Amino acid sequence: MKTLFELCKPRQSVFNETKREDVLNLSDLKEGKIECAPFFEENYVTDGMKTLFDTAFNRFIKRGQTGVVKLTQAMGGGKTHNMLALGLLAANPEFRGKVMANSEKYKSIDIVRVVAFSGRESDAPFGIWGSIAEQIGKKEAFSQYYTPLSAPGETAWINLLSGDPLLILLDELPPYLENAKSKTIGNSDLCAVTSTALANLFTALGKAQLANVCLVISDLKAAYEIGSELIRGAFKNLENEVNRSALNIEPVGAGSDDVYHILKKRLFESMPRADEINLVAIAYKDEVAKAKQMGLTSISPDLIYTGIKDSYPFHPSIRDLYARFKENSGFQQTRGLIRLMRQIIAGIYIGDKSKAKSKYLVNVFDFDLNDRAMLTTVTQIKQELSNAIAHDIAANGKAIAEEIDAQYQQELVGDVGKLILVSSLANVPNALLGLTLQEIIGDLCEPGRDIAGLKRALDEFQLRAWYLEHDKEGKLLFKNVKNMIAELHSLVDSYD
Known part of the structure; x- marks a missing residue:
């Protein structure tokens, strides 16, 4: 019988502090700092991840009814990693066949536009909507919502996002919303304005014009009660508007291996x-x-x-x-x-x-x-x-x-x-x-x-x-x- 040393070879990244994947976030994705090959070499596709891939790519070919996905798990439960994996596959078609079991179904999809926003970017000068507009090359289209910061309506979102397939990734929003509570805007605050903007965005995703747009959002309700309440409220608004709820996906099965x-x-x-x-x-x-x-x-x-x-x-x-x-x-x-x-x-x-x-x-x-x-x-x-x-x-x-x-x-x-x-x-x-x-x-x-x-x-x-x-x-x-x-x-x- 052979020992661990003889049978199992650890990855070099195990011994290298500077190459540890677990410190990556959406900013790394947005800035193009993640190398696809090593990322997917160490990636295990869970059932939750498979569901996420299929849900998003069905949306890109306009066959998916679900435009909003909420990743539900406590802090450090794989939500950010799943977002990164989906974002990399959306932007890099050459890796889909190696990672997705049914990639042939989506061979008609070329490069998908990817927008990513992390709630740790609390200093975003033009809010979440300004960041999204800037990343898809339409910053000026939302100029009327920057000074003062005001929430884009449903039609504004549709006009901004319609076109080629688009993936929007929103991670760690609760701490962003909590911080936004301290920023006064007129008789309100940035938290309330952002909540309205998100509710309008979620509602817009139920419209036919955005049938090829998928939004994935993470929830940290266990850690951020105030922000999570706002997120839950926004999803409830979406349910009321389009008579359906966002799809909840658990990235790592609690009772599985x-x-x-x-x-x-x-x-x-x-x-x-x-x-x-x-x-x-x-x-x-x-x-x-x-x-x-x-x-x-x-x-x-x-x-x-x-x-x-x-x-x-x-x-x-x-x-x-x-x-x-x-x-x-x-x-x-x-x-x-x-x-x-x-x-x-x-x-x-x-x-x-x-x-x-x-x-x-x-x-x-x-x-x-x-x-x-x-x-x-x-x-x-x-x-x-x-x-x-x-x-x-x-x-x-x-x-x-x-x-x-x-x-x-x-x-x-x-x-x-x-x-x-x-x-x-x-x-x-x-x-x-x-x-x-x-x-x-x-x-x-x-x-x-x-x-x-x-x-x-x-x-x-x-x-x-x-x-x-x-x-x-x-x-x-x-x-x-x-x-x-x-x-x-x-x-x-x-x-x-």
């Missing part, structure tokens, strides 16, 4: 054959079966086997454990997970003694908390666990887990600590936290690891860790308050 596929495509240049993956899955299944026979875990060996075949080169536990903290405030879901996994992959592949040469899967605990960049990434997910990490898990050899591993000459307790840490990172109401001992052992099982000694080492860890707790269901988790062990230590120290 999309994240696995995105990570594979984004991070790895080459993957092994199915028969080689099967050997790895069988080996893990056998290890879990041994642990189950010893009464150490209740996890099903068959589920591990099928899970690995779907998730390789990632351990199937990643899907559940990382999903726990994706709703944390400030964590950017798909984008945040890509960044985290990039750091993990780079960490286990770099160096002559890289861990990838002795590992068969990437597990949730395969990160080095003594690496400053990785420590920062993890603590930003849930900052209140910083003390738990420093005292109990990793502190350049001085943490409890490191001391125990040094005593037994293994890296078992450190991995246990990081596994429990990941299971404790959720920071939302009613979050699922912690793992049972049987779940911990099941997730730790891997070829070449001696699980038999785990119970003894874990018992010692529980006796010495200051921030490790049991909940009422028997799950182990880290908290930001000291436990009874720590209080006893403090009491003893007070008598010295």
Whole structure:
């Protein structure tokens, strides 16, 4: 059986900070800074993306009833990436056959005009409508709406946009609208004027003259309540005007394996054959079966086997454990997970003694908390666990887990600590936290690891860790308050 190092080759971009796709935005698209070939080389087409492509291109050939698409997902959920992919395909016909499964259906479409506006451009001098007019080469056509800034009506939008197929991309509008609230215009403000302009634009897209125009807009309702309310209101106006609603598309399926596929495509240049993956899955299944026979875990060996075949080169536990903290405030879901996994992959592949040469899967605990960049990434997910990490898990050899591993000459307790840490990172109401001992052992099982000694080492860890707790269901988790062990230590120290 071959190792990760032998079977999976990471992309060079994994090791290159300056070439990371996850920092691209609509400004890069508008300024022509994105190279199509490398972008699509790392792109995985999800079902949501397929629906977006078909919806837009059907519109370009005047066969689509839906002129407005709203991408719905929390911050960092793939909305901007989907917009970039659609914009690049619209403007570069030569790549459609390589990316779109049914590109023949749209072979009559030449280069599509693309207009992009990011709400981060809060200083746009002539508003959203001025930016759109300028990008399609008709800036003067809207001159009457610039001084003072006023909302173009439905007819004005139709006159401006009609003609050849056109794609309009509007991203991160909520922060733009919130900022516009502070800019006074007459007895109103730029926010209200922009809201009216958008409502008129959405309504105009329901007219026959704009049957080949598609508008894609992202929603960040979880992060920007004021702006999102305005956007929802604008879409409601569109429904009232044309008796239909915008099409909602989720870029990354919440209950699907999309994240696995995105990570594979984004991070790895080459993957092994199915028969080689099967050997790895069988080996893990056998290890879990041994642990189950010893009464150490209740996890099903068959589920591990099928899970690995779907998730390789990632351990199937990643899907559940990382999903726990994706709703944390400030964590950017798909984008945040890509960044985290990039750091993990780079960490286990770099160096002559890289861990990838002795590992068969990437597990949730395969990160080095003594690496400053990785420590920062993890603590930003849930900052209140910083003390738990420093005292109990990793502190350049001085943490409890490191001391125990040094005593037994293994890296078992450190991995246990990081596994429990990941299971404790959720920071939302009613979050699922912690793992049972049987779940911990099941997730730790891997070829070449001696699980038999785990119970003894874990018992010692529980006796010495200051921030490790049991909940009422028997799950182990880290908290930001000291436990009874720590209080006893403090009491003893007070008598010295």
